[in-house]
Amino acid sequence: MDCTDVTRAGGKYCTCYSEQNGGGYSFTFTEYCQDLYTYNFDNAIDSTTVTGLWMFYENVDYNAFVPGRVYWAHGIDFGLNFPIDYVDMSSSLRFAGSPTCLNCDTFTVYDGVDFNGAEYYGVTDSYDLGALDAKVSSIVITGYTAWTFYEGLSFTGFSVCLYPDTFHTEGPGGLTLDLGMYPDVTQVQLYDNAVRSVRQGCFSEKVVKASSIKAEFRSEKGAWGYLN
Ligand SMILES: [Ca+2]
Numbered sequence: 001m002d003c004t005d006v007t008r009a010g011g012k013y014c015t016c017y018s019e020q021n022g023g024g025y026s027f028t029f030t031e032y033c034q035d036l037y038t039y040n041f042d043n044a045i046d047s048t049t050v051t052g053l054w055m056f057y058e059n060v061d062y063n064a065f066v067p068g069r070v071y072w073a074h075g076i077d078f079g080l081n082f083p084i085d086y087v088d089m090s091s092s093l094r095f096a097g098s099p100t101c102l103n104c105d106t107f108t109v110y111d112g113v114d115f116n117g118a119e120y121y122g123v124t125d126s127y128d129l130g131a132l133d134a135k136v137s138s139i140v141i142t143g144y145t146a147w148t149f150y151e152g153l154s155f156t157g158f159s160v161c162l163y164p165d166t167f168h169t170e171g172p173g174g175l176t177l178d179l180g181m182y183p184d185v186t187q188v189q190l191y192d193n194a195v196r197s198v199r200q201g202c203f204s205e206k207v208v209k210a211s212s213i214k215a216e217f218r219s220e221k222g223a224w225g226y227l228n
């Protein structure tokens with residue numbers, strides 16, 4: 001897969017640097033990158049500037065086959081240094097949310113906790129979740145609307161409403177980025193590996209607020225943190 005397909009990022013980008021403070025060599029990613037070795041960036045990222053929500057994985061293929069740490073960073077033109085204990089780790093990276101616009105209404109569900117592994121991405125009611133059927137362990141929501149997650153197919157069974165209310169960032173020109181980050185579905189009263197359908201809007205009596213995800217650094221431009 002081409003890691004720099006500009007037609008897909010929707011204004012999202014992630015410029016990565018091999019040294020702190022934007023130093024060393026750099027590369028701007030606008031697409032998922034399942035193996036940073038391809039871009040001479042394996043275990044090399046020390047600092048980055050991001051627009052959108054980006055996840056950085058210790059191992060290739062988003063830790064799908066070998067578990068590892070996950071860093072996340074989101075914002076609008078948000079620059080950060082990874083602290084010295086956290087540099088030179090990433091071997092793959094990807095964004096969450098729409099491939100065509102920054103803050104469209106989307107959901108993404110992940111096979112692993114902490115946004116690891118395979119994903120299923122949706123922008124509308126989904127009667128089933130394809131290959132992620134009954135495998136969902138973590139969730140990201142972007143945009144303005146709630147989504148209802150059901151433990152049965154076709155919007156049946158136990159359900160929970162989630163809102164994109166974990167982080168809100170405002171940028172220049174009226175740009176905004178709204179995120180709901182749920183690294184472990186059991187923290188929002190869903191069973192692990194149980195979600196089977198997703199509907200746009202809030203159709204459950206059970207509305208669960210995001211438990212706060214810990215940021216290592218936060219500014220008005222964005223925030224970053226790590227999982228594991
Ligand atoms: Ca690595």
Ligand SMILES: [Ca+2]
Nearest residue numbers: 111135136137
């Ligand atoms: Ca799972």
